[in-house]
Amino acid sequence: MATKVIIDTDPGVDDAMAILFACIHPEIDLVGLTSIFGNVTTDIATRNARVLLELAGSEAPVAAGAQKPLVQESKEVAWEVHGHDGFGTLPPIQPTSSPHAMSAAEFICDQVNKQPGEIVLCPVGPLTNIALALALDPSITKKVKSVTVMGGSLEEGGNVTSFAEANIWQDPEAADKVFAADWNVTMVGLDVTHQVKCTPEEFASLAEAAPKLGGFLNQISQFYFDFHVGANGFRGCYMHDPAAVISIIRPDFFGTEPKALTVVTDGERVGETIVSNDDNRPNVAVCLTVDEAAVRSLFLDTIKSGF
Numbered sequence: 001m002a003t004k005v006i007i008d009t010d011p012g013v014d015d016a017m018a019i020l021f022a023c024i025h026p027e028i029d030l031v032g033l034t035s036i037f038g039n040v041t042t043d044i045a046t047r048n049a050r051v052l053l054e055l056a057g058s059e060a061p062v063a064a065g066a067q068k069p070l071v072q073e074s075k076e077v078a079w080e081v082h083g084h085d086g087f088g089t090l091p092p093i094q095p096t097s098s099p100h101a102m103s104a105a106e107f108i109c110d111q112v113n114k115q116p117g118e119i120v121l122c123p124v125g126p127l128t129n130i131a132l133a134l135a136l137d138p139s140i141t142k143k144v145k146s147v148t149v150m151g152g153s154l155e156e157g158g159n160v161t162s163f164a165e166a167n168i169w170q171d172p173e174a175a176d177k178v179f180a181a182d183w184n185v186t187m188v189g190l191d192v193t194h195q196v197k198c199t200p201e202e203f204a205s206l207a208e209a210a211p212k213l214g215g216f217l218n219q220i221s222q223f224y225f226d227f228h229v230g231a232n233g234f235r236g237c238y239m240h241d242p243a244a245v246i247s248i249i250r251p252d253f254f255g256t257e258p259k260a261l262t263v264v265t266d267g268e269r270v271g272e273t274i275v276s277n278d279d280n281r282p283n284v285a286v287c288l289t290v291d292e293a294a295v296r297s298l299f300l301d302t303i304k305s306g307f
């Protein structure tokens, strides 16, 4: 049976890769998307999430999320990585569907309560909505199947600062609440996502095999590839968000270690994920190794099997 997944997302080029993968892969039942700021504003993320689902022919709902972090001032969105409207140089696209009547946090709690033990939450943006859902209904810790977070870094260093990964840095207090809660959390951070890269040639092959969805990903990714030239010294991209979604259905591709985690919430190291010495913190399964070829192939083959 397919795994039921809610993706909390800030689309975003690699978010688009993850969402289209989830729409196509037969072992994922996409229950819905919830939107969050990060790569773009929440309003643009909500719009882009609806555009992606319409492109894929999915009728899954999109619930709009928080507009700002729990405690800190809003930070600048990552337009230089994903483009001003989140899809590289593509101008804004208007979806035909409307967002869900519930907020992201309400939608998460509602679905988890309706389907106890079945839903995997997969936040691939800042963790504000997940922390708000926890505050709204703390009992969801016992009712979700698991939580797979794309974010953080234990040994790899950061990508927005030397210490912090972008999703955690955008709302460190929210991330700390998610790591402090007693539920089954896996962290798919830069320790593994920096090992999973794709090339422009691989994306060109997606466009050839699956003109609509692969073609869309190829088109929006050109700007993302260009960003990686300046920032990371190669023309291609890291597969952050798709790696997180893939870890849900192929956990055997990843090696994890149990670590209690906390997040630095102020000072120079704000947003850094570090090991906690608080004995009351539950362990998080931190991904530290990955079969990068297997992740890459599964992503490429799945998109090519689409249309």
Ligand code: RIB
Pocket (backbone or CB within 6 Å): 012, 013, 014, 015, 038, 039, 078, 124, 125, 150, 159, 165, 166, 167, 240, 241
């Ligand atoms: O650090 C990588 C994460 O932040 C990904 O979720 C990506 O979409 C980005 O903005």
Ligand code: CA
Pocket (backbone or CB within 6 Å): 009, 010, 011, 012, 014, 015, 038, 039, 124, 125, 241
């Ligand atoms: Ca993201």
